[in-house]
Each structure stands twice: as C-alpha cells, then as structure tokens.
Amino acid sequence: MMTKKLRLALLQMNIKAGYPENNLAKLKSLLEQAIQAEEKPDVVMFPEMWNTGYALTEIHQLADVNGEATIAFLSAFSKQHGIYIIGGSIAEARDGGVYNTIYAFDREGNRIGDYSKIHLFRLMEEEKYLQAGEKLGQLVIEGEQAGMMICYDIRFPELARTLALDGAKLLFVPAEWPNPRLHHWRTLLTARAIENQMYVIACNRMGTSGDTTFFGHSLVIDPWGEIVAEAGEEETILWADIDLDLVGEVRGRIPVFEDRRPQHYTTN
Numbered sequence: 701m702m703t704k705k706l707r708l709a710l711l712q713m714n715i716k717a718g719y720p721e722n723n724l725a726k727l728k729s730l731l732e733q734a735i736q737a738e739e740k741p742d743v744v745m746f747p748e749m750w751n752t753g754y755a756l757t758e759i760h761q762l763a764d765v766n767g768e769a770t771i772a773f774l775s776a777f778s779k780q781h782g783i784y785i786i787g788g789s790i791a792e793a794r795d796g797g798v799y800n801t802i803y804a805f806d807r808e809g810n811r812i813g814d815y816s817k818i819h820l821f822r823l824m825e826e827e828k829y830l831q832a833g834e835k836l837g838q839l840v841i842e843g844e845q846a847g848m849m850i851c852y853d854i855r856f857p858e859l860a861r862t863l864a865l866d867g868a869k870l871l872f873v874p875a876e877w878p879n880p881r882l883h884h885w886r887t888l889l890t891a892r893a894i895e896n897q898m899y900v901i902a903c904n905r906m907g908t909s910g911d912t913t914f915f916g917h918s919l920v921i922d923p924w925g926e927i928v929a930e931a932g933e934e935e936t937i938l939w940a941d942i943d944l945d946l947v948g949e950v951r952g953r954i955p956v957f958e959d960r961r962p963q964h965y966t967t968n
C-alpha cells in the first residue's frame with residue numbers, strides 16, 4: 701500500500717564552486733549518512749547546482765553532459781536503497797547550452813521527472829551563461845502529484861499556483877539562496893505553502909563562495925504554513941516527517957481552490 705507519510709532528508713551541504721569531484725564526494729558522504737540513519741528516509745533531496753556551484757565563467761567545461769554521470773549515479777543509488785531522490789539541481793550541458801536541471805527518481809531508480817530552472821537570476825548573471833527551462837517540473841510520489849521549482853522561481857507565485865492547480869500537493873525547491881535575504885526566503889516559501897495549501901520542501905546550501913555567503917535554513921513547511929523543520933547555518937541533514945493527508949484537510953478547512961474567480965485575474 702502506498703504510504704501518505706513520508707520521511708524526508710534534506711542534504712544542506714557546502715558546495716565548492718568549480719570542483720564537481722569534491723562536491724560529489726561530499727554529496728556521497730551525506731547520502732551514506734542519511735541512508736544509515738536508524739529510520740531510513742523515503743525522499744532525499746539536495747541543493748541547487750550542487751555539482752559545480754556558481755562557477756559560471758567555466759560552466760560550459762564543468763557541466764555534466766546531458767546529465768549522464770549524475771543520472772547514472774542517482775538512479776543506481778535510489779534503486780539500491782529503495783528511496784526517492786530529488787537530485788537538487790546540477791549544471792547540465794545540453795543542446796549547445798547549459799541548463800540548471802533537477803532529475804528525480806523513484807524507489808526503483810526510474811527517472812520520474814526533470815525540471816530546468818525557468819526564471820534565471822540576473823543578480824548572479826545566470827542569464828549570461830545559462831539557458832532557461834521551458835516546461836513545468838511535475839512528478840508523482842507515492843501516487844500523489846508534486847512539483848519542482850528552483851531558488852529564484854519562488855518569487856513568481858504564478859509558477860507554484862500553476863503546479864498546484866495541476867494537482868501538486870507538495871513542492872520541492874532546491875536553492876543557493878544567499879545572505880542577506882533570509883527574510884525573503886522564509887516569507888516567500890511560507891506564502892507559497894499557505895496560498896497553495898501544499899507542503900513546501902526547500903533545500904538550501906550553506907557556506908561561502910567568493911564574496912557570497914549562504915545561510916542554509918533549509919525548510920519544510922506544511923500546507924497550513926507551519927514550519928515542520930528548519931535547519932541552522934551548518935552543514936547538516938534536515939529531517940522531517942510529513943503526512944500528505946494534511947493537504948486535503950487544509951484544503952477542506954479553507955476552500956481556496958473552490959473560491960477562486962479566475963475571470964478577475966490577469967496574469968500576463
């Protein structure tokens with residue numbers, strides 16, 4: 701029987717910009733730690749661009765070609781341990797460009813969803829080095845619809861709303877969200893959870909890259925907007941237990957989706 705209860709493990713890791721091999725080694729050691737926990741996770745997720753970090757000027761040389769190495773590793777790992785993996789995002793070289801892409805896997809190691817970041821972040825000059833994704837990030841976990849967005853995407857409520865209207869009950873958000881905008885991070889993620897009455901599961905990196913520092917504070921927020929778990933600034937695994945039945949309960953309590961009047965909304 702499919703469970704509606706999920707144990708989540710968010711790998712809030714440091715990322716060394718420009719050193720994919722070091723980052724993979726770090727990821728592997730955190731993954732091993734997660735898998736050896738007394739109670740195994742159902743879903744493991746990582747931060748944004750965990751393979752290369754924001755080494756944008758060298759990104760064409762460093763990016764994983766068609767994500768092949770990442771896909772092979774994550775697929776084998778998810779199958780071996782019977783877990784879902786939301787593979788953070790990686791720099792993926794494809795079609796002559798580089799995309800910021802998430803791959804997701806089920807308990808059998810099947811690829812169940814991809815998402816390339818739609819909104820590129822100008823403050824980090826992403827638009828100069830990366831290509832924007834063109835399709836929604838959707839997947840099914842234990843029979844339930846879920847969505848994926850990346851970092852800056854959370855400033856665009858239309859995207860989360862579109863995923864929710866399409867049935868998403870939970871939303872995964874890998875990020876490299878830097879100081880000093882912790883207030884924005886927590887507020888935007890909480891708003892996306894409350895307005896869409898869904899779980900928001902956000903894994904940020906920590907540490908320093910050049911002049912930029914990252915505060916961590918990975919978050920799991922329930923559909924009522926309560927924080928289920930929040931990390932500090934250290935390298936850690938953030939654990940959280942969630943129950944997907946809460947989504948229906950909250951949607952029943954305040955029938956936001958029934959009360960929508962889209963004829964009055966202009967979105968373009």
Ligand SMILES: O=C(O)CCC(=O)C(=O)O
Nearest residue numbers: 821851852876877878881
């Ligand atoms: O929107 C922000 O403040 C941070 C976004 C960001 O760092 C990113 O998308 O990589």
